[in-house]
Amino acid sequence: MNKLKYFCLGGACIVSLVTSWAMVHYGPQSAILFAGIFGLGSTALPSVLSRMKYYVTRIYSRYLSSGPRHGPGEGTIFVSTSPVEDAFEYLEAAYTAIDRDDTYESVTREEFSEGPGLSVIYAGFHNSFVRVSNTGMVVVTGASERSIDVVDTLRGIKDIRFEQTNRSPFVGYTPIRGAARVFLSVFVAIALMSSIVMIGGGAYPNDAYNPAERTVLMGIDAHGDLNPRVSATDTTLTRVAFLVSIVEEESTEIGWAQNKTTEIERHSQQALAVSQEARELLGSVASSDPTTAQREQIKSLRVQLTSAEAAVVTAVDEKTRSENVTSTTTIDETTRELAEE
Known part of the structure; x- marks a missing residue:
């Protein structure tokens, strides 16, 4: 559970209620409205930063994939154009097909954060990954042009077509973690308290x-x-x-x-x-x-x-x-x- 997310949601509800009550009790005042907006804005900061991180990562990955240091297909992502009905069955079929192909050194079953998948190894340390998204799309990733070979092998299984993209289905708005989350929690807490104090200032400007x-x-x-x-x-x-x-x-x-x-x-x-x-x-x-x-x-x-x-x-x-x-x-x-x- 993302505690920071729920803390911000709770804080936003409290600030909204206090602001609404103050506007009714003391009458519409710009100072009270500004304080409420400030409090609500502070609770949205973690979500905004998470989205900024996502878009920066996405833009950076596009830059890397289009740079001169990458060959065709290197550092890019391949996603099937249609979903598979049974992810486990498909991965087992993919495992068998890749294991029989001498192009690759080995293939192993792996458990990723998104679910089960395959790790395809070649040339000793280069590898590609085969996973299935929660929507049933087959996803092939890897920092090597040999990922295209994996895609070619997978095309022979159930006649699935792939398209090359720079956006991974597994990359989304990830919550803030670690020391940054602690810092943001403290900041949001201080901002929320400041917002309440500012509303009090609007209520009693003396x-x-x-x-x-x-x-x-x-x-x-x-x-x-x-x-x-x-x-x-x-x-x-x-x-x-x-x-x-x-x-x-x-x-x-x-x-x-x-x-x-x-x-x-x-x-x-x-x-x-x-x-x-x-x-x-x-x-x-x-x-x-x-x-x-x-x-x-x-x-x-x-x-x-x-x-x-x-x-x-x-x-x-x-x-x-x-x-x-x-x-x-x-x-x-x-x-x-x-x-x-």
Whole structure:
């Protein structure tokens, strides 16, 4: 079983479903559509590479067979114009005919990946191969002009005609194997995860969120839509709880030692933007006739949000007082708004 193939098919289905859901839930957006196309494109890469390998091999074999280093029939393929009814019976008849012909040194029965066949040896190390395709066509291959002799011998069996070609019936789209498959698997997995993250970015384009936070928010929305036991109000409250945790995280990030004035401005503004959105959501839920349990949760979330906002203000104040960070008008206005929330 080609695990990479099924992994790509599964990934393509997941990306298609997520993209379709996001386009319906958040409305048609080019960012979401582009992310979906990117994910689907990454899952098609192994198949595209397999086909490229096939066509390159085919073109190269044509070049070799037509080059000056080959004589008539050397390096080419002969395929019967009509199928044989019984492949095993035909191969046994071919074995007998070739074995009786002094032109060849020996003939042996071989088991190829395509099935049973014959290996015809002459001049010590040159050989040709006789096989039957799954459609019943007799195929003769070999890197020597003596393959024509084998074809002449086979023509006497059941009066089968052969035509010379550069395309082997046994050469098709082979799956990627080995280290290349491992590399492609990792690449496709990363591309699929990136696609989901990009869809989250299209769903929540607010710069206050990082890619991971956008993906989590999208996951909360998806869970609310897909789980019939979760109401829209519960989904909103879950989203608010996550927003509160983001504000709390901002207070921690503000205290990082390497942060300078620019970073403090950015983190404080992000905390304010997330806090304002959380309060708007709480206000909309409070006015939508929540249950008693939901009212209690709203009160609890408001307390937690106020505490998180205060933690951000405290972190900014400590940073600007104790370290070489200059407080700016933007920082002062942001912390004032957070304190007033």
